[in-house]
Amino acid sequence: MHVSSIILFFIQKGLPFETVILLLMLPVIATLIALLRQVVGVKAFGIYTPLIVTFAFLATNGLKYGITIFLSVIIIGMLMRFILKPFRLLYLPRVAIMLTAVAVLTLGVLALGGDLHRTGLAAVSIFPILIMITIVEKFVAVQIEKGTKAAVLLATETLFISIVGFFIASSETLIRFIASYPWVILVTVPINITLGKWTGLRISEYFRFKEILKHL
Amino acid sequence: MFEFFKKINTYHKISKQILGMNARNLAYIRPFNLARAKRLADDKLLSKKVLVKNNLPVPHLIARIKTLEELENFDWQKLPEGFALKPNRGFGGEGIVVVYGKKKNREDAWIKADRSLLTIEDIKTHIRNILDGSYSLSGTPDTAFFEERLQLLKLFKPYSFKGIPDIRVIVFNKVPVMAMLRLPTRASSGKANLQQGAIGLGIDLATGTTTSAVQGKSTMVEYVPGTRLLLSGIKIPYWNDILKMAVRAQEISGLGFLGADIAIDKARGPVIVELNARPGLSIQIANLAGLKKRLQKVSDLKIKTLEKGIRVGKDLFGGEIEEELEEISGKKVIGTVEKVKLIGKDGKEVEVEAKIDTGADWSSIDNELAKQLGFAATVEEFDKLKRPYDEIKDLSKEQRWNIFKDVSDISATIPVRSSHGFTYRPMITLTIQIDKTPITTRVTLIDRSHLTYPLIVGKYNLRKFLIDVNK
Incomplete structure (x- = not known):
């Protein structure tokens, strides 16, 4: 593989190749998320959550374990909301209890994975798991503000973006390309300037306003 | 491939008319709703205070x-x-x-x-x-x-479930550009929030009458859920006051692009419930109209006074009710006096003002007008044969017809009871064209020279029309 001299420089300084590539992937994934939001209309929980989940997926051993953990976290979060509702707790203590439950139950899911000889699940490193547990706060916040339906929709969109991001960031071709031409990531700046000035309808809005279309 | 380009083209066309999230944020909220104005709108107590200070009613x-x-x-x-x-x-x-x-x-x-x-x-x-x-x-x-x-207005009682409806008016450049009546429903558990399943009704800006309706995000509805109560055609009371309050609220708040929420209290009349610096886009679905085009239309105008702004809004964005009514019913809306075209013998055409008269069965035209249309012979020959009403009233239809059957171009004869008293009239066949719809029919002939209109159109010829007495 041809590696650019600037990347070789970082490697000489002792940085692992994977770390350098991951950092260079960050603007690419962020731009992808911006593009999906502004042009396609996929919302997700802001930009940070899908980004961090993408990287959590990259850090788990394979996508399926990442998705399993993500889904269990969301489902547990949803259940806990209904369990905690009658107690009428204030926001932060409530989220704290929820996080506790998610943490305990995630342990359970991991142990179950071990039981079913899905050793890959148990071998997932702790950081991606922690990252995904924190999604529960985002989820709860949206659930309070906009209701469970909206929260589930946003979680689904987040999952979708993260999966797309995962495939892009783990693409051998792209990794090789960025390794050879790392400066190319600067192209994301003009792309984002264009996106930031984009006033066209989002693709999702063509569907949202389809009733008006018939009358124009 | 051709289909694809056609699709792209329609997308392009609608993106010029409909306001999307991107355009709303970048082209309208950012430049027209400055931080200070936004802070005012987001702080309900502060906006209440400012509105009260300017003599606008609030809860x-x-x-x-x-x-x-x-x-x-x-x-x-x-x-x-x-x-x-x-x-x-x-x-x-x-x-x-x-x-x-x-x-x-x-x-x-x-x-x-x-x-x-x-x-x-x-x-x-x-x-x-x-x-x-x-x-x-x-x-x-x-x-x-x-x-x-706030106390629910009696008028709205059958339409709303538990909560109180409110009216969202979008004001831009002192012009009310679009409005929507939001009805709380069972699905929205009494909240006037479209996202939660409330009903949004488009409003004709000129008259304050509701038009089309959307429930939730994009389901078009016609009736109040579970009833046969029509959602269109609700006349919102205090309409002018509501528009005035909305425009005034824009002036005071400094929100260039404002969504004013106004509710009507049973005792106090309209009150401003909330100012919105980031008005939602669903109002476009309720009105089945694009906001972007409307905003562009008023953006270059120099509006000095509140009254002018309201007038512009009403003129530009009102009057769609009639078209919609025509679309729904398949009937055209005409007034009580309409310009009609008459096509007589040998294609002779005359355009006259006609009185639309639902009290008459048949249409009837003035003798002079009949002459212009090529029926001079009919009028003259009939006059010669004419006898007093009493002489012919007891004759059978056939006997009557035998007297007049040789009159040229006569189609029938008919006894008519009208403001003329009992008369016996000849009928001819011609074509009346009302609002571009041609109707070939028999009409009666009579001397109308002392009356304002040389032609009345009776109900047999009005089946394809709805009559608006305000027109």
Whole structure:
């Protein structure tokens, strides 16, 4: 593989190749998320959550374990909301209890994975798991503000973006390309300037306003 | 491939008319709603204060609670039978609790819209959540306040479920550009929030009459759910006042692109409930019209006075009701006096003003007009044979016809009881063209020279029309 001299420089300084590539992937994934939001209309929980989940997926051993953990976290979060509702707790203590439950139950899911000889699940490193547990706060916040339906929709969109991001960031071709031409990531700046000035309808809005279309 | 380009083309066309999220944020909210104005809109208590100062009606403030200490020392007896409890910086109607009356024989409990009980303890917990920022835009600590509960207008009673409907008016450059009536439904559990399943009704800006309706995000509906009550055609009272208040609120608040929420109280009339710096886009679906085009239309205008702004809004964005009515019923709307074209013998055409008269069965035209249309011979020959009514009234149809059958171009004869008294009239066949719809029919001939209109159109020829007496 041809590696650019600037990347070789970082490697000489002792940085692992994977770390350098991951950092260079960050603007690419962020731009992808911006593009999906502004042009396609996929919302997700802001930009940070899908980004961090993408990287959590990259850090788990394979996508399926990442998705399993993500889904269990969301489902547990949803259940806990209904369990905690009658107690009428204030926001932060409530989220704290929820996080506790998610943490305990995630342990359970991991142990179950071990039981079913899905050793890959148990071998997932702790950081991606922690990252995904924190999604529960985002989820709860949206659930309070906009209701469970909206929260589930946003979680689904987040999952979708993260999966797309995962495939892009783990693409051998792209990794090789960025390794050879790392400066190319600067192209994301003009792309984002264009996106930031984009006033066209989002693709999702063509569907949202389809009733008006018939009358124009 | 061709299909694909056609699709691209329609997309391009509609993206010029419909306001999307990107354009709303970048082209309208950013440049026209400056930070200070946004802060005013997001702070309900502050906007209430500013509006009151400028003599605009708002729901009366009962009390506010800023801290936990104030909450502990609050005098609950101060609260009336009905009230609304709101978070100051809430949005989308979240965190609002409305009670309708005190529970009988209890000093510490009220009744909510769904008849469930709300105790002082419940209120306290809710206020603690508000103070904590659970319902505020950015999760920052907030203030809770009580305000008077608005009374539902009798007119709206059959249309709304538990809550109170409100009217959203979008104002831009002092011109009201689009409006929507929001009805709370069972699905929205009494909240006037479209996202939660309330019904949004488009409003004809000129008349304040509702047009099309959307429930939730994009389901078009015609009736109040579960009933046969038509949603279109509701005439909103105080329409002019509502538009005036909305435009005035824009002037005061400095929000260039404003969504004003106005509710109508049974006793007080219209009051401004809320100012919105980020009005939603669903109003376009309710109106089946694009906001972008409307905003562009008024953006270059120099509007000096409030009245002018309202007039411009009404002229530019009103009057669509009629077209819609025509679309729904398949009938054209005409006035009581219409210009019609008559096509007589040998294609002779005359254009005249006609009186649309649902009291008459047949249409009838003036003798002079008949002559112009090539029926001079008919008029003259009939006059020669004419006899007093009494002489022919007892004759059978056939006997009558035998007398007149040789009159040229005569189609029939008919006894008519009208303002002329009883008369016996000849009928000819011609084509009347009303609002571009040609109708070939028999018409009676009579001397109308002393009357204003040389032609009346009777109900046999009006089956394809609806008559608007205001036109």
